[in-house]
Amino acid sequence: NAGVMQNPRHLVRRRGQEARLRCSPMKGHSHVYWYRQLPEEGLKFMVYLQKENIIDESGMPKERFSAEFPKEGPSILRIQQVVRGDSAAYFCASSPSGEGHNEQFFGPGTRLTVL
Amino acid sequence: AQKITQTQPGMFVQEKEAVTLDCTYDTSDQSYGLFWYKQPSSGEMIFLIYQGSYDEQNATEGRYSLNFQKARKSANLVISASQLGDSAMYFCAMRDGTSGTYKYIFGTGTRLKVLA
Numbered sequence: 001n002a003g004v005m006q007n008p009r010h011l012v013r014r015r016g017q018e019a020r021l022r023c024s025p026m027k028g029h030s031h032v033y034w035y036r037q038l039p040e041e042g043l044k045f046m047v048y049l050q051k052e053n054i055i056d057e058s059g060m061p062k063e064r065f066s067a068e069f070p071k072e073g074p075s076i077l078r079i080q081q082v083v084r085g086d087s088a089a090y091f092c093a094s095s096p097s098g099e100g101h102n103e104q105f106f107g108p109g110t111r112l113t114v115l
Numbered sequence: 116a117q118k119i120t121q122t123q124p125g126m127f128v129q130e131k132e133a134v135t136l137d138c139t140y141d142t143s144d145q146s147y148g149l150f151w152y153k154q155p156s157s158g159e160m161i162f163l164i165y166q167g168s169y170d171e172q173n174a175t176e177g178r179y180s181l182n183f184q185k186a187r188k189s190a191n192l193v194i195s196a197s198q199l200g201d202s203a204m205y206f207c208a209m210r211d212g213t214s215g216t217y218k219y220i221f222g223t224g225t226r227l228k229v230l231a
Binding site for chain 1 (some may be wrong): 119144150152158159160162165173206208214216217218219220221222
């Protein structure tokens with residue numbers, strides 16, 4: 001059973017470009033979480049999605065950031081008009097259920113560098 | 116508000132010795148979960164150990180144990196017989212059940228360096 005997959009692993013964008021980060025959850029998992037890790041900091045929650053629904057986006061900036069988890073295909077975190085402050089590692093995690101006793105399984109992360 | 120505090124930005128330990136990494140938490144939940152993750156220089160998040168708030172015994176996983184003191188709201192990670200490969204960042208996290216989303220709240224991490 002493959003783990004959580006994220007691609008690309010590294011992404012370089014110039015200021016003003018768009019960044020699209022993909023996350024394929026573990027097989028059988030229908031819940032996806034996105035976290036951001038700024039340099040030398042811990043992970044911070046951004047958004048929680050179930051298939052075709054955004055459940056909690058309280059940690060996601062209101063502008064330029066969006067997320068989706070379609071019925072088919074990976075979850076996408078999209079950052080429009082990137083700025084240098086968006087440079088960070090973005091982690092996706094999946095779980096089989098939102099129930100409290102289930103562990104979240106983390107992907108390897110996408111490291112975004114904005115030039 | 117839910118919060119995780121790790122007060123040790125960096126720690127050193129001699130190879131083969133034990134080390135304790137501190138973690139305190141704040142929550143109004145009665146039911147919660149506490150996790151420790153290791154993040155080596157390669158960047159991935161490696162799950163180490165889990166403690167549920169209703170678990171009566173401290174969790175153990177090989178050389179890792181969690182010293183859970185509920186009244187003091189602490190969940191310290193103990194690594195026994197340290198190895199050079201244990202050098203990494205270590206994050207304490209709590210599952211937030213208040214909003215029903217069960218998102219994780221992470222501390223700022225402790226960078227552990229194991230000395231030969």
